[in-house]
Amino acid sequence: MSRTVRVGDVTIGGGAPVAVQSMTNTDPTDVASTVSQIRRLQAAGCEIVRVALPSIDAAKALCSIKAEVTVPLVADIHYDHRLALLALESGADKLRLNPGNIRDPNKIQKVARAAREHGVPIRVGVNAGSVDPRFTSGGDITAAGLVDAALWQAEVLENAGFTDIVVSIKAHEVPLTVEANRLLADRTDYPLHLGITEAGPMLSGVVRSSVGLGLLLAEGIGATIRVSLPGDPVAEVEAAWDILRSLELRQRGISYIVCPTCGRTGVDIAGIAEHVRHELSDVAKPLRVAIMGCPVNGLGEAKRADFAILGGRGKGTIYVRGQVAEPQVPKTQLAERLVEAVRREVRSDHPGNRDLKHMNSQANAHSLTQGGAHG
Numbered sequence: 001m002s003r004t005v006r007v008g009d010v011t012i013g014g015g016a017p018v019a020v021q022s023m024t025n026t027d028p029t030d031v032a033s034t035v036s037q038i039r040r041l042q043a044a045g046c047e048i049v050r051v052a053l054p055s056i057d058a059a060k061a062l063c064s065i066k067a068e069v070t071v072p073l074v075a076d077i078h079y080d081h082r083l084a085l086l087a088l089e090s091g092a093d094k095l096r097l098n099p100g101n102i103r104d105p106n107k108i109q110k111v112a113r114a115a116r117e118h119g120v121p122i123r124v125g126v127n128a129g130s131v132d133p134r135f136t137s138g139g140d141i142t143a144a145g146l147v148d149a150a151l152w153q154a155e156v157l158e159n160a161g162f163t164d165i166v167v168s169i170k171a172h173e174v175p176l177t178v179e180a181n182r183l184l185a186d187r188t189d190y191p192l193h194l195g196i197t198e199a200g201p202m203l204s205g206v207v208r209s210s211v212g213l214g215l216l217l218a219e220g221i222g223a224t225i226r227v228s229l230p231g232d233p234v235a236e237v238e239a240a241w242d243i244l245r246s247l248e249l250r251q252r253g254i255s256y257i258v259c260p261t262c263g264r265t266g267v268d269i270a271g272i273a274e275h276v277r278h279e280l281s282d283v284a285k286p287l288r289v290a291i292m293g294c295p296v297n298g299l300g301e302a303k304r305a306d307f308a309i310l311g312g313r314g315k316g317t318i319y320v321r322g323q324v325a326e327p328q329v330p331k332t333q334l335a336e337r338l339v340e341a342v343r344r345e346v347r348s349d350h351p352g353n354r355d356l357k358h359m360n361s362q363a364n365a366h367s368l369t370q371g372g373a374h375g
Helices: 031-043 056-066 081-089 105-118 143-159 174-187 202-218 234-246 269-279 295-304 331-348 361-367
Strands: 004-007 010-013 019-023 048-052 073-077 094-097 122-127 165-170 192-194 224-226 254-258 287-292 307-311 315-320 323-330
Touching: 019 234, 031 048, 031 056, 031 234, 048 056, 056 073, 056 081, 073 081, 081 094, 081 105, 094 105, 105 122, 105 143, 122 143, 143 165, 143 174, 165 174, 174 192, 174 202, 192 202, 202 234, 224 234, 254 269, 269 287, 269 331, 287 295, 287 331, 295 307, 295 315, 307 331, 315 331, 323 331
Parallel strands: 019 048, 019 224, 048 073, 073 094, 094 122, 122 165, 165 192, 192 224, 254 287, 287 307
Antiparallel strands: 004 010, 307 315, 315 323
């Protein structure tokens, strides 16, 4: 089991639930836009948010951002250690340093001493695209070299008396990332942050991330994850939760069982599923919702789900807790009837189980936890 690190009010490592992270892609000096994006990420279930700070103005702006949000913020620092010092003064809950571009031990240790004074952890974040040449093999990137690069900076921090360390090693290649993290998990007890970097456009990026993170998480490796995708980072959070739900490590929001369709299908399964998913995207309560196109597997899945549609020719049946709730519903009304049925339950629950818009996301995430892996 890994050591424990606290990031704001979130515990990572030590057997705590695998925490979900993402990163803003707004200009951090545009405080209003950045705050708005952070709030959307938090509403989607993001538990730790990283903010890139490429300039002095950005590092100073973190203070204003921090004042407007409740989720822990990680300051992403590259090249200039002074930005890390400014981020600490601005209230960062965690620092990310890249040993590929901050290489002076004296500067690293200066940051370590300041972070220790502020009680702020540091993530040593190694990426295959920015590896210190000292840790390559004739210019080739290897798993062993990536691990050596991470542990070199961790040792520099430890030599300054700083032990509140998280480590990550990421590459685009799944086999390289998996091998490096397996080696790292064997050699250290630091909590590990997992990700496949530059994973690709939406579909291929989700697939690549799911394969890489899934392999490691299934082995008990990893204390916190980020799915890296271009565009709206809310999609990263949704994908991360889908990965954790698929492995039954965490439970939050709706797990959808959707018919892949065939010649027996008589209703628009794809359209219904997308409409329902969109309308219920803010529901945090763990639920199973089945949207099925015929009785072959549909009847069994409808009885196992919390809510379900069992489609027929031009119509369908709404099931609630395995029982018929509304038979013979016209196909054009199926999606809305299912959404209404779910909403009735969510509204009737205790406020702690309602939409994430109306709750503290971190408290909810812990209350819905059913398990976790560690680095």
